[in-house]
Structure formats: structure tokens, C-alpha cells
Amino acid sequence: MAELMTIARPYAEAVFSLAKEEKSLAAWSESLANLATITADEAMQALLKSPDASDADVMSVYEGVMGANLSDQAKNLLAAMAEHKRLLALPEVSEQFEVLKAEEEKRVLATVISAQEVTVEQKTKLSAALNAKFDAEVEVTYETDPSLIAGIKIKVGDWAIDGSALSQLNKLGAAIAQ
Template sequence: MAEFTTVARPYAKAAFEHAMAANALQNWSEMVGFAAAVVADEQMQALLSSPHLTHEQQRDAMLQVCEGKLDAQGQNFIKLLSENHRLLALPQISEIFEHLKAEFEKTIDANVMSASELNAEQQENLKQKLATKLGRQVNINVSVDPTLLGGLVIEAEDMVIDGSVRGKLTKLSETLKV
């Protein structure tokens, strides 16, 4: 939901700065991620969007579902979001928070689709080459897509490297059409 991104950014930055100051980045990541997953649930969205419930009732429901997963600061964050009618922005807050965390930790997640299974040595080799190219530590998620015919497709944030046979055939076909 793009409309929540502008609203979410200041909350994500504030949560990130607080987590940094408290040296609790991983804990905050887990808390915000859990709360975002709760809000993403259809039933919770219906409850949080209900005009029949007060914001206090919505806040209390959210805190009850998240009981045991949020520390005192996490609960205060939920209360603040509730007071400002921003609970539905939690999935975007989490996404922005994780992006800030990845930038700080100099990490990036890359999705790798391969035509066949990659062994551990190939995966490690790929991680090292991507880390060199991107200047960050790379976490790769490998999946197999036999429709690629051969090669790899790598997606990392807004970058896509299509080294698949299917991709090369598509480019060749487009070139021949011109």
C-alpha cells in the first residue's frame, strides 16, 4: 500500500534510531516484524478498520495479540501508532525499518533463481562475487526454476541480473525483430 509509505517513514526512522540508541536493533526488528505480521492478517485488518471500535479497543486488541512478543518500548510504540491512527501502516514501517537496518549492517538479500540445484560451493562462490560487486554482505535465497533452461537470474533490491538462457533467447528474439 503505497499510501502508507509516506506515513510510515518517520515512524520507521524513529524506531530505528531508538533501537540504535538502545543497542537493540535485532530485538526491535523482531518486534516490529511480528507486529507487522499481525496487522497484515485479514481479520486484524478488519478489526483495525472497524468504525464500531474505538482506537483504544483496537490498541488493546493489538497489544493482546502481541502479548509476550513486545517489550515495554514495543508496547509504547504500538500505543503511539494507535493514538495517531497509524496501526495499519505497520507493514510498511517494518519494511522501511528492515531497509534501514540492512543499510546500517551493510547487508543485502539476493534472490537467485537457477535452472538446476546449486551446490554449497557454487552458492558460496556466488555470494562472494555478489559481495564484491555490491560492496555489501550478501544473503542469498536460492530457488530452482527449470523454465530458465540454464543459467541464473539474480534479484537484489532494484537490480536484476538475467544470465539465464531463456533471457538471452528473449533478447536475441527482440534483436531479430528489429
């Protein structure tokens, strides 16, 4: 995953710079999200990993699915990434673009992962606490992961808190093992 982030960063930054200059952040956001969805498809993943697939074959799939919604600049991005065999990084490019877009718009993106579904009251309290912590409007995405047993994890960029029971049990196990 760290490798994909490293590969994706220059592409995301270049696209963001272009989109900002042309005041087309929303259009690029939508385009990258669509390209990321196509790339994440199992059949597309198999095509991208196939040594027999040419860049032209791959490009024709993206063009066929996107149709008129694929701008010339997006085609250029795809061509550059295809030439360097980097198309598998498109979902990460989209994610990093969204982070840059959020920063530009003075928004903060957060992910809350909980062992159980978070209630409306809990969401309200978490949002208020995160808004106060980051002194910004925080957009929170909620996920559930039963393997956490209980508690939550909160991720905002590089900042993270792991208050899950699983984490606490792992720490206890490590302390006992010493």
C-alpha cells in the first residue's frame, strides 16, 4: 500500500495542480472517482495485470466505459500512467486527489472505524469533537469492523487514535510476553 501511495502522489499532485489552475476540481474529482471504480473492477484488474494486454486495449476499455465523459486531459493522464504501467494506482490517485481537494477547500476528511454501527447521537458527538480538534469542518466516513471487538479507531490524514479493544488486548499481550 505504501508503494501505491508513493506511485500515486505525483499523479494526484499534477492533476490537482491542473484542476486548480483550470478551476475544475469538481469535474476532475468525478472523473478520477469513475476511473478508480473502473480500475477496481475484477475484470479490469485482470486486464491490467495481463502481459498480453496492450496500452491501446486498456485505453479502449476506459474510453468505452467513460464515453464522452472522458476528457482529453483525462485521456492524457491514462496514457501517461499506462505507458509506465501505473494504472493500478488510479484508485489511490483518486484518494490523494480528494485529500488535496479537501485541504484546498479547508475541509478535513476523517474515517471512524467501529466494532458496531455508530448511532446518530454518537455521530453527532464525534463530529463535534473532531470539528473542535481540527478547527475545521470535518467530513466523517463511518465504517464497521467487528474484529475490533469494541471501541473505535479514528484516522485523519497521518493522525490516528486506536481505542479499540483489539488494540488494547494486543498491548496487554505484548506486555505480558516481556
